[in-house]
Amino acid sequence: MLKYLLVVLARDATSFCHYEAGGRRRGGADLIPLDRLEAAVLFALKNNLKVNFLYPGRRLGRAYDKLVESVDHVKIAPFAARSSHPGAILVVESSAVPGAADLAGLRGENFILRLRRADLPLLAAALKRLLPRAKRVNVVLADVAGCGEAEYAEYRRQLEKIMPEVLKLSARPDPPELNVLTDRPALGRMNNCEAGLAHLTVGPNGRLYLCPAFFYADPRQSLGEIGGEIAIGNRRLLELKYAPICRICDAYQCRRCVFLNRALTLELNTPSAEQCRLAHVEREASRLYLGRLRESGAGEGLADIPEIAYQDPFDAAVEKKMSIADFKKL
Amino acid sequence: MSSAKNDPVKIETDRSWEAGRSKNVTFVVTEDCQLRCRYCYMVGKNKAGRLKFDVARRAIDYLLGARDLVTEPSVVWDFIGGEPFLEVELIDRICDYFKLRAYELDHPWFDRYRFSFSTNGLLYNDARVQRYIAKNSSHLSVQITVDGTRAKHDLQRVYPDGRGSYDDVARNIPRWLEQFPKSSTKVTVSSDDIPRIKESVLHLWGLGIKEVNINVVFEDVWKPGDDERFEAQLVALADETIDRRLYETRSCSFFSKTIGLPYADNNNWCGAGRMLAVDHRGNFYPCVRFLGFSLQKRPALTVGNCFDGLDRNRLRPFLTLDMVTQSPEECVDCDVAAGCAWCQGANYDFAETRTIFQRSVAICRMHKARVRANNYFWNKLGRKLGRDLRAEPQGGEGAGPC
Ligand code: SF4
Ligand code: SF4
Numbered sequence: 001m002l003k004y005l006l007v008v009l010a011r012d013a014t015s016f017c018h019y020e021a022g023g024r025r026r027g028g029a030d031l032i033p034l035d036r037l038e039a040a041v042l043f044a045l046k047n048n049l050k051v052n053f054l055y056p057g058r059r060l061g062r063a064y065d066k067l068v069e070s071v072d073h074v075k076i077a078p079f080a081a082r083s084s085h086p087g088a089i090l091v092v093e094s095s096a097v098p099g100a101a102d103l104a105g106l107r108g109e110n111f112i113l114r115l116r117r118a119d120l121p122l123l124a125a126a127l128k129r130l131l132p133r134a135k136r137v138n139v140v141l142a143d144v145a146g147c148g149e150a151e152y153a154e155y156r157r158q159l160e161k162i163m164p165e166v167l168k169l170s171a172r173p174d175p176p177e178l179n180v181l182t183d184r185p186a187l188g189r190m191n192n193c194e195a196g197l198a199h200l201t202v203g204p205n206g207r208l209y210l211c212p213a214f215f216y217a218d219p220r221q222s223l224g225e226i227g228g229e230i231a232i233g234n235r236r237l238l239e240l241k242y243a244p245i246c247r248i249c250d251a252y253q254c255r256r257c258v259f260l261n262r263a264l265t266l267e268l269n270t271p272s273a274e275q276c277r278l279a280h281v282e283r284e285a286s287r288l289y290l291g292r293l294r295e296s297g298a299g300e301g302l303a304d305i306p307e308i309a310y311q312d313p314f315d316a317a318v319e320k321k322m323s324i325a326d327f328k329k330l
Numbered sequence: 331m332s333s334a335k336n337d338p339v340k341i342e343t344d345r346s347w348e349a350g351r352s353k354n355v356t357f358v359v360t361e362d363c364q365l366r367c368r369y370c371y372m373v374g375k376n377k378a379g380r381l382k383f384d385v386a387r388r389a390i391d392y393l394l395g396a397r398d399l400v401t402e403p404s405v406v407w408d409f410i411g412g413e414p415f416l417e418v419e420l421i422d423r424i425c426d427y428f429k430l431r432a433y434e435l436d437h438p439w440f441d442r443y444r445f446s447f448s449t450n451g452l453l454y455n456d457a458r459v460q461r462y463i464a465k466n467s468s469h470l471s472v473q474i475t476v477d478g479t480r481a482k483h484d485l486q487r488v489y490p491d492g493r494g495s496y497d498d499v500a501r502n503i504p505r506w507l508e509q510f511p512k513s514s515t516k517v518t519v520s521s522d523d524i525p526r527i528k529e530s531v532l533h534l535w536g537l538g539i540k541e542v543n544i545n546v547v548f549e550d551v552w553k554p555g556d557d558e559r560f561e562a563q564l565v566a567l568a569d570e571t572i573d574r575r576l577y578e579t580r581s582c583s584f585f586s587k588t589i590g591l592p593y594a595d596n597n598n599w600c601g602a603g604r605m606l607a608v609d610h611r612g613n614f615y616p617c618v619r620f621l622g623f624s625l626q627k628r629p630a631l632t633v634g635n636c637f638d639g640l641d642r643n644r645l646r647p648f649l650t651l652d653m654v655t656q657s658p659e660e661c662v663d664c665d666v667a668a669g670c671a672w673c674q675g676a677n678y679d680f681a682e683t684r685t686i687f688q689r690s691v692a693i694c695r696m697h698k699a700r701v702r703a704n705n706y707f708w709n710k711l712g713r714k715l716g717r718d719l720r721a722e723p724q725g726g727e728g729a730g731p732c
Pocket of ligand 2: 251277280
């Protein structure tokens, strides 16, 4: 069921996920046209959708602010623009992790840490800075394609390295969440991005997309105009039931990014090896984390994360096809 | 009922060499052909799309080297075109190279391989082709395409000037059958061919081709009433096959005991992605149906190339494909689904979006017609032979009406 609407306010609005946003173009035309923003707001109001507005690092003007404030919403903005958007989810790029001075005075923030492969060795250090100021940190790897054994090993090392800090903070009355360590122990089923099912995106051209990444990859991949008929061909392929690898997987914290699926395997319902391997590094780290949490006497009520023999559920899916009867039970 | 319980029943087609266990690699050696068959999916015949030896050599080197990805214990090298025998000298070099490298590497494929050809048969008696056959005969299968009677064959399989090719092919059949007595032929049926099915199968059997593999096209070409006409043809073929005891020595893939039951497993129909096709650029495809010339609406879909190797990510959808994920609910629940085929390439081509996960069901009514005729055949043959030849349904059969 559709619950959210993402609105990309400008071509150069911050990316919050597995894609690169566009730069500003000369001569303007970068902002979403006001009438399209108005249509997006109306669409959200009529369909009970909560809006996530994606901001660029600059001010948009009063007419835009007024429309934004006319609907229930969350703002997602670059860290540098934090003073203009109190309460916004702040996107931190791993190449520019804020120093202690910039973070001073912040508390209970929601951060998205967009991590580049090249910065993987700095992950634990970056988290160590952000977590004490955070209500939640979402780590998202910006350049997933092409990751290999070296990256998986480094990611694992970094997650193990940050574990003591997360454990220490877990004793706080308001412990921060770290998506790649604390989500999986708390989940009993898949909790994925669900682009196209739980949310749609309005691009800066005012047209609808599965998510912002699809707009930036090719603006012609639009699902139509706001208010018109939304044409998601083969929509079922977005559903877990129709994803042969993911439906047998229990890396519940995984984004199950349909954009990366499409980009790397050509199919919306099939993840690449990189996605699965990275999500399983997180799953394994979460399992270790849960064990240590329990050793410290906490973690009550959290379900076990079983040890598994594979690092990529593709191997399990190839080894054994789901039976027709099991499929029907889904 | 007769009690001739031991009468041979040959009618079901044999499984091919190492079926399901070998790697199937298709080299598209040329996009050129002497014919312009009206149903041929390769629309842009040309002389430029010719495989170079160096590209084939790199593909062989890669496949022999990638032992972690290519694990099958045996290999079938398929040579297709266009018309493959136009390039028999090149093919000979490719085959020699494979044998040499497999020997040098002590590769398991060294003595577990086959070379396989689908040819229009026009060059079969050519001296170069015959030399190649003599040299490789113990590892060779050759399938000549004959579409049935002269009338049916010449309706489709024509030269560029429109002349039919039946006589030129038929001339070569005796030698072919002498050299490959167990050979089969493949027949494709489209809407216009329906009235000629029975006579065509009988004609091919009459020519001495004992095994006829026949199927309907996957494209949505079917007109109202085609299913009834199709069923009538198969019933007539069933009658003649039984009356003339042709089931003892001949086979036709339309009749099979394994079709017409609910699905027993969730497997994909074909081996696209486990098989591989290689074109003249050195690109790898999941099967030949994913090359640009085979597709009407969609772009070619490659899964790597012989220079950089297989793209493991692009293979993942193919290797995890199953029946339930791509089929509409009616198919999953269909009572007569077993044997209802699909073609992954055709699915990809005709799908609403660019995916291999949407099954085309254009043949639904034709399959159901085939099932009815097939039931008729086995019931009638069973009564004649005094044994129950019908396939066992899985699970309980219910109490029945009385
Ligand atoms: S599909 Fe979801 S996870 Fe992937 S880029 Fe889009 S929003 Fe992010
Ligand atoms: S780890 Fe792989 S299989 Fe599991 S949910 Fe993520 S993308 Fe799907």
